[in-house]
Amino acid sequence: MPAEIGFVCIVVGCGGLGLTAFLRLEARVKLLSAFSMLANRLGGEIGFRLTPLPEMPDKFPALKPFWDKMDYQPYGEETYSEAWSRSVADLDLPVFDRALLTDMGEILGRYDADNQVKALESLRKQLDISLTEAKEKRGTYGRLYALAGVLGGLILAVVMI
Amino acid sequence: MPQRFEAAVRALPQRLRSAALALPETVRAQAEEIRLRAGQALTVHSPDAHAAAVTVSAEDLARTLDSVSQGSLHTVLESLRHGFVILPGGHRLGVCGSAAVKDGVISHIRDISSLCIRVAREKRGISERLYPSLLSSGKLPNTLIISPPGGGKTTLLRDIIRLTSEQGTRIAVADERGEIAACYGGTPQLDVGPNTDVMSGLSKAGASMMLLRGMAPQILALDEITAPEDAEVLTACTGCGVVLLSTAHAANPDDLRQRPVYRGLLDTFDRLVVISGTGQSRKYDILEVREPCLPKSALFVSS
Secondary structure, three states: OHHHHHHHHHHHHHHHHHHHHHHHHHHHHHHHHHHHHHHHHHHHHHHHHOOOHHHHHHHOHHHHHHHHHHOOOOOOOOOHHHHHHHHHHOOOOOHHHHHHHHHHHHHOOOOOHHHHHHHHHHHHHHHHHHHHHHHHHHHHHHHHHHHHHHHHHHHHHHHHO | OHHHHHHHOOOOOHHHHHHHHOOOHHHHHHOOEEEEEOOOEEEEEOOOOEEEEEEOOHHHHHHHHHHHOOOOHHHHHHHHHOOEEEOOOOOEEEEEEEEEEEOOEEEEEEEEEEEEEEOOOOOOOOOOOOHHHHOEOOEOOOEEEEEOOOOOHHHHHHHHHHHHHHOOOOEEEEEOOOOOOOEEOOEEOOOOOOOEEEEEOOOHHHHHHHHHHHHOOOEEEEOOOOOHHHHHHHHHHHOOOOEEEEEEEOOOHHHHHHOHHHHOOHHHOOEEEEEEOOHHHOEEEEEEEOOOOOOHHHOEEEO
16 A cells, blocks of 8 residues: 555656646746736836836736735835846746846836837847747647656656555 | 925935934924935035034935936936926925936936935915905906015915915916926925916926916916016917916016016016015015006006
8 A cells, every 4th residue: 555655646746846847837938928018018108108117016917926026115225126136036937037037127217218118129029039939948848848747757656666 | 394304305215314314303394405415414404504414325316316216217307307306295306416418418317426305395375465465356467476596486476376276266387397386296296276287397388388278277377487488478378368477586676677588578467576585584565567658667666
């Protein structure tokens, strides 16, 4: 009986690892897609309406967990850019993606509206390149990771038990 | 009054804010200006004295400006180009530093060297005794308020606007520099009454024409006529049947008459309010501008 329980645990554990890897690829696609849309929306809000950045969480709730973590307090000790960078650092994304988003925080609120719009547009294009790459990776490796996890678990369990 | 001070220093970094709030209550209550200069002590100025607190760094100044704009420089840039930003509560933050100029236009002020917070002071009711004497057949005539700089023209103008507005008259205010209503986020931070429409951030001439076209005011109010185009637009407005309420820098009617910008304007107004003296000894004289055919020496008669 303990051998059967051990077998199931190894298979489920390895399968879980594979699934986690798949979900990380999925989450990256969702996050990059949301930030690309945010960059687009920010371009309109800043360029046309001169919207103050602290109003963005209400206008773009798709990134609510990000905004919640950012928790920018007007008249607080932390600047908007600092709060943004802190929140980006907590995102489960590859270093290159995080660097792109940190750059986005450096742009926001720093220039006049026209220059922010230009910089955001250029950044959005880079985000879209990352997004395409993330989608390809998800398509190629996503199911593979999940399957490899379960199969690897099976093989490991057979070998060990 | 200390609450006003508290609101005025809200945008300062914690270290400076705490130091400012630790100053004696008498200083905070009478504070008119808070000055911050890189490398110098933060100073609070009141009519009778000034008090100093901690030393200010260049980083403090940059952080204050970032805080004022809530990390969104684009929202205050236009105002910053004119050298100031309106704060919540109607306080004004004057900014000094190196101007970045592009195509002949100031694009930004960088390397901030000093900031000055002017604490907003509303004096509700100062026009109440004066107001009945201003009226002609129960209505406010075209009125110009004059005094030397710092004489209290804008404060009086704001209170006349509030009082007239409270009586149901539609007033439009061309508040180019935000000194009358100090709008923040679309809401006047200083009381200008319930029937008042405020257009800020535009030149007086531009705002006046937009207000006339769009808001159909009974009275048009604007502060500090200084440029020939302001005078021209006022003359044009009288043809639209709107009553004018404005201010100008001049110590007395003779002083006013000597200035080329105002010469053509004298016929436009029916009443002059001349403010003299300061503080508690401030005096308001209402003068009537008579028919233009009268000799100039008899143009102004104390009422």
